[in-house]
Amino acid sequence: MKNNYFDLIDQTYHFPQNGFELVDGTLHFNNVDLHGLIQKYGTPFKVSYLPKIREKIRLSRQYFNKAISENNYSGKYEFCYCTKCCHFNHVVRTALKENVSLETSSSFDIDLIEKLHQKGVFDTSKKIVHNGYKTDDYIKKIGRLINNGFSNSITVLDNVRELDKLMELETEEPIKIGLRISIEEDPQAAYYTSRLGINKRETIDFVKDKIVNNDQVELVMVHFFVDSGVSDTMYYWNEFKKALSQFTKIKKVAPSVKAINIGGGFPIQNSLNFDFDYEYITGEIVRNIQEACKEDGVEEPDIYTEFGKYTVGESGAVIFQVLEQKQQNDAELWYLIDNSLMNTIPDAWSINEKFILLPLNKWQNQYKRVNIGGISCDHSDYYNSEELNQQVLLPAYSNDEDEPLYIGFFHTGAYQDSISGYGGIKHCLIPSPKHIVVDEDENGDQFDYVYREEQTVNNMLNILGYND
Numbered sequence: 177m178k179n180n181y182f183d184l185i186d187q188t189y190h191f192p193q194n195g196f197e198l199v200d201g202t203l204h205f206n207n208v209d210l211h212g213l214i215q216k217y218g219t220p221f222k223v224s225y226l227p228k229i230r231e232k233i234r235l236s237r238q239y240f241n242k243a244i245s246e247n248n249y250s251g252k253y254e255f256c257y258c259t260k261c262c263h264f265n266h267v268v269r270t271a272l273k274e275n276v277s278l279e280t281s282s283s284f285d286i287d288l289i290e291k292l293h294q295k296g297v298f299d300t301s302k303k304i305v306h307n308g309y310k311t312d313d314y315i316k317k318i319g320r321l322i323n324n325g326f327s328n329s330i331t332v333l334d335n336v337r338e339l340d341k342l343m344e345l346e347t348e349e350p351i352k353i354g355l356r357i358s359i360e361e362d363p364q365a366a367y368y369t370s371r372l373g374i375n376k377r378e379t380i381d382f383v384k385d386k387i388v389n390n391d392q393v394e395l396v397m398v399h400f401f402v403d404s405g406v407s408d409t410m411y412y413w414n415e416f417k418k419a420l421s422q423f424t425k426i427k428k429v430a431p432s433v434k435a436i437n438i439g440g441g442f443p444i445q446n447s448l449n450f451d452f453d454y455e456y457i458t459g460e461i462v463r464n465i466q467e468a469c470k471e472d473g474v475e476e477p478d479i480y481t482e483f484g485k486y487t488v489g490e491s492g493a494v495i496f497q498v499l500e501q502k503q504q505n506d507a508e509l510w511y512l513i514d515n516s517l518m519n520t521i522p523d524a525w526s527i528n529e530k531f532i533l534l535p536l537n538k539w540q541n542q543y544k545r546v547n548i549g550g551i552s553c554d555h556s557d558y559y560n561s562e563e564l565n566q567q568v569l570l571p572a573y574s575n576d577e578d579e580p581l582y583i584g585f586f587h588t589g590a591y592q593d594s595i596s597g598y599g600g601i602k603h604c605l606i607p608s609p610k611h612i613v614v615d616e617d618e619n620g621d622q623f624d625y626v627y628r629e630e631q632t633v634n635n636m637l638n639i640l641g642y643n644d
């Protein structure tokens with residue numbers, strides 16, 4: 177039995193797979209030569225591989241359109257990109273090249289949309305779904321958008337009071353609205369009912385009393401999002417069917433409803449063993465909606481999704497150098513990396529999220545069980561278990577080897593930047609790493625550029641008021 181790292185991976189998983197392959201002994205990610213990027217830019221760095229975003233949008237459309245055509249479903253599929261997942265201009269513009277609609281979640285998102293409009297990449301006919309809690313400022317800006325001609329802007333009410341606030345807006349046409357139905361949480365959750373959305377007990381009366389005869393608004397969408405994400409579990413289908421039953425009841429009272437929005441939640445690959453049948457689950461989603469509509473005798477709605485993580489998660493990676501190895505007792509070897517895990521992949525620390533972790537070199541070395549530690553002084557700044565293993569295995573190395581060991585966390589493109597406060601104050605003042613973007617030109621040739629250099633000391637001291 178061999179025990180070098182390559183054989184471990186080769187014998188445990190299908191490899192190469194999904195954009196991961198070894199070329200001349202080093203790891204390539206979607207044909208990106210990461211070792212080449214290290215030589216060009218040094219570590220640590222984040223990398224965003226934009227063509228992956230286009231691929232994911234196309235795939236999602238392919239799954240839904242196939243299910244729609246196979247079931248002779250009469251509604252259409254609408255892909256909305258949810259900006260909160262990754263707001264960067266290069267990311268949103270990449271999604272817009274695929275002609276997506278957008279979902280907003282707060283007041284500043286409207287400014288973001290206005291910027292895209294000013295730059296000529298988002299016209300007033302585009303569909304926009306406004307989710308989230310509607311502060312006065314958010315409502316005011318939604319009104320501004322509508323009055324500037326964005327006639328397909330749909331405001332999804334998160335609570336019943338938002339309707340009164342919306343009605344204070346002065347618009348020429350009725351305001352298109354949606355209703356978010358709140359979902360029961362799964363049995364392990366810390367509470368029973370999601371705070372997001374309107375309680376099922378209230379919805380029908382609310383629609384009858386406040387919406388159907390109200391000519392200031394037009395109810396066009398019912399929205400629900402099962403917080404666990406899309407999964408083939410009893411819990412998911414149970415909540416899905418309960419929400420569908422609400423949808424058909426609402427549709428009977430308010431025939432103007434033309435769309436059902438199932439939110440986000442398509443999963444992404446978080447281990448080399450990941451196996452999720454997107455085609456099957458999409459087929460089931462469409463079939464369930466169709467069945468509920470048939471049973472209750474209502475027209476089949478258009479289906480909106482707001483996949484965030486699925487759209488951008490797999491486009492991102494963070495690359496580190498192992499600075500030092502430290503054997504703290506017989507069983508515990510630490511690999512200390514050149515930044516902080518808490519700062520760069522905060523979900524790993526805060527919600528125990530797993531990412532694909534692979535070395536970039538030394539695949540012919542033997543492997544060892546290790547703990548990975550960041551260089552902040554926080555004891556929580558570590559990573560030592562993977563999705564399927566309660567351990568992390570990486571190549572062993574000796575300190576006299578010429579080249580350091582490099583490692584990467586992959587599929588980190590969703591939420592990590594906003595949650596870690598990109599470019600802000602960092603734990604232990606460890607700077608945000610350099611950020612590199614990789615894209616393809618019209619001929620399919622890859623190019624890369626530095627989007628942001630490593631954060632400077634002045635940038636951090638400015639935020640902290642030392643330069644005032």
Ligand SMILES: Cc1ncc(COP(=O)(O)O)c(C=O)c1O
Nearest residue numbers: 258307439440441482483484485
């Ligand atoms: C309303 C809504 N839509 C979409 C999303 C995106 O979810 P995901 O990134 O899991 O696809 C979220 C996430 O919080 C959400 O709240």
